Each structure stands twice: as C-alpha cells, then as structure tokens.
Amino acid sequence: MNLENYFIxxxxxxxxxxxxxxxxxNVYSKDAFFENVHFKHEWMSYYQIASKAMMINISDAVAMNAKPKYALLSVSMPPRITKKQMKELASGFKDVADKYGIDIIGGDTISNVKLDITITIVSQTKKPLLRSNIKKGYLIAFTGELGRSKKDLKKLMNLGKIHKKSKFIDIKLRDKFLSNAERFLSSGMDISDGLFSDLDKLSSVNRVGFKFNTKILKSIGCSGEEYEMLVAFDKRHKKAVLRRAKQSRTPLNIFAKSVRKRYVNCCKANHF
Structure with a gap:
C-alpha cells in the first residue's frame, strides 16, 4: 500500500x-492544483491555470454522471501577484464555471509563497456512475487517446513548448457521452493517475482482474492527467454503447474484459 492509500x-x-x-x-468532490507540483508559471498563463484547476475538479463530477451546480474556491497567492494576474485568474474560474452552469458561491483567499488552488464542487445526479458494479466478463473501455499528456509534460520539463490546445492545458470532458450512455454503463471513473493505476482502483473495489485484448504500452498506460473516461459495461450492451459514443463524437476503445484473477499495476505511484 502506498502512502496516499494508507492515509485515506x-x-x-x-x-x-x-x-x-x-x-x-448530491456529489461532493475536491481536488488540489498546486504550483511546482501540478504546474509551473512558465508553462501556463494565469487564465489557463485557473481554467485547468476548474476542469480537473469538474471532471470528478462528470465521471459520476453528475451535473455540477456550485463551486467553492480556496486560492493562496504570493504577495508578488499583480491585480492584472488576479483578474486573469478570476476570468479563468468564471469562464469555465459559466460554461458548465456553475455558481461560484464562496471560498477563501490567503497569502502564500506560491500559487495553490483547491476547489470544492457540489453536483447533483439522478443516476450516479460508481466505480463498483463490475462483474466477470464485463467489457472495459476508455474514451479518446491516451499518452499525449505525459509526452507534453516531458517536453515542458525539458524546457520545450507545447500547443495551447494540448490536453495537458486544454482538457476536454466526456459529459455528453456519459449522459447519452448512462443506461448501459455499469461503472466509471476519470483517468487522472494513469490508465494502469486507475484500473488498479477498479480491481480493488470489484475484486476482479483484466484480460487485455490489445497491447498498451507502459508509456501510454502510465500517462496521468488524461481526464478521459474509464468505463465498464455488460457485453450485451456493446452495440448500444458504441452507437452512443459515435453520436457524441467520442472515440471509444474497448481494450479488455474483467476476469477472476489478480491485477498488477506496473506504474510508479504519482503521489508518494
């Protein structure tokens, strides 16, 4: 057990x-977005930092098939920050909130040596999508393309530049697909720690392993901060799920099925 899991x-x-x-x-979710842990100022504008901080928090709500309603912001800012930079931050928060119909209802601001952000999202759902409910023989799939986020992070770490539409900066959530396919999905979560690591979470909750029908490179399976969806469903619903993915223009990759065996995650822990 890694230290994060031990603490939880x-x-x-x-x-x-x-x-x-x-x-x-109601669904309550909260994530942190800290300078020098999740981002550096050299990589992103203040607007992009605030936008991404909101998006990674909304991703948790979307992953549970919930509609985000309210947000509480906690922002710690260094004394060197300017009023212009504060306005950029505020615009990033507000623009994403407006896009998803979220009311920012309060929070806290403090002085700090660096820029750290935590956001609480309050959402509502009539049909929650949980990590549990996977049975033997269910199909496992992920949306979109994986691996690009890790590649772009490596570029940034090596003082390179990435496109402003890079997934590392500009996150695209899969809310339309989930709302269209909610009748047929049995389990789901967003891919934030990497496909292989998040499969480990599904394995622990459901006491299943996975038989892969396609080879996935470690560089792809261990790529974190993808914010695609990892879903499971009964094989009887395969056509219906694929149809709804096509309707929402969501690439869907069915790569494994659940089996009764032990799953081993080959990725290094992202946290401790």
Whole structure:
C-alpha cells in the first residue's frame, strides 16, 4: 500500500471510494492544483491555470454522471501577484464555471509563497456512475487517446513548448457521452493517475482482474492527467454503447474484459 492509500484508509466512511462522495442525490468532490507540483508559471498563463484547476475538479463530477451546480474556491497567492494576474485568474474560474452552469458561491483567499488552488464542487445526479458494479466478463473501455499528456509534460520539463490546445492545458470532458450512455454503463471513473493505476482502483473495489485484448504500452498506460473516461459495461450492451459514443463524437476503445484473477499495476505511484 502506498502512502496516499494508507492515509485515506485512516478515514472510515462509506462515502469514500469514488471520484466524489455521493450523499443522496448530491456529489461532493475536491481536488488540489498546486504550483511546482501540478504546474509551473512558465508553462501556463494565469487564465489557463485557473481554467485547468476548474476542469480537473469538474471532471470528478462528470465521471459520476453528475451535473455540477456550485463551486467553492480556496486560492493562496504570493504577495508578488499583480491585480492584472488576479483578474486573469478570476476570468479563468468564471469562464469555465459559466460554461458548465456553475455558481461560484464562496471560498477563501490567503497569502502564500506560491500559487495553490483547491476547489470544492457540489453536483447533483439522478443516476450516479460508481466505480463498483463490475462483474466477470464485463467489457472495459476508455474514451479518446491516451499518452499525449505525459509526452507534453516531458517536453515542458525539458524546457520545450507545447500547443495551447494540448490536453495537458486544454482538457476536454466526456459529459455528453456519459449522459447519452448512462443506461448501459455499469461503472466509471476519470483517468487522472494513469490508465494502469486507475484500473488498479477498479480491481480493488470489484475484486476482479483484466484480460487485455490489445497491447498498451507502459508509456501510454502510465500517462496521468488524461481526464478521459474509464468505463465498464455488460457485453450485451456493446452495440448500444458504441452507437452512443459515435453520436457524441467520442472515440471509444474497448481494450479488455474483467476476469477472476489478480491485477498488477506496473506504474510508479504519482503521489508518494
């Protein structure tokens, strides 16, 4: 058990274990976006930093087939920040919030040596998509293309430049696909720690392993911050799910099925 999982295990709650905490029809989710951990100023504008911080938090709501309603922002800012930069940050938060119909209802601001952001999203759902409910023989698929985020991060770390539409900066969520296919999906989560690492989470919850029908390179399977969807469904629903993916113009890659065997994650932990 890595240190992150060990720490989480100290809190015994039936609501911990999905992309957000489901309480009745409400979903509560929260993620951090910290300078020198998740980003550097040289890589992104203040507008892009705020936009991505919002998007990675909305991703948790979308992953649970929930509609985000409210946001609470906590922003720690260094004394060197200018009013112009503050306006850029605020515009990034507001533009993404407006796009998804979210009301920013409060939060906290403090002085700090660097720019750190945490956001709480409150969402609502009538048909939540959880990480559980995978049975033997279910098909496992991911949306979109994986691997690009890790490649672009490597470029940035080597002082290179990436396109402003790079997935590392400009995240595209799969909310239309999920809402269209909700009747047929049994399980889902967003791919934030990498495909192989997130499969490990599904494996633990459902006590299943996976038989791959296509080879996935480690460089792709270990690429984090993709924010694509990882979903499972009964093979009887394959045509229906593929049809709805096509309708929402969502590439869907069926790459494995669930089996009764142990799953081993080959990726290095992203956190501790």
């Amino acid at each position: 295990s100290q809190f015994k709650s039936e609501h911990i274990g999905d992309d957000g905490a489901l309480i009745k029809q």
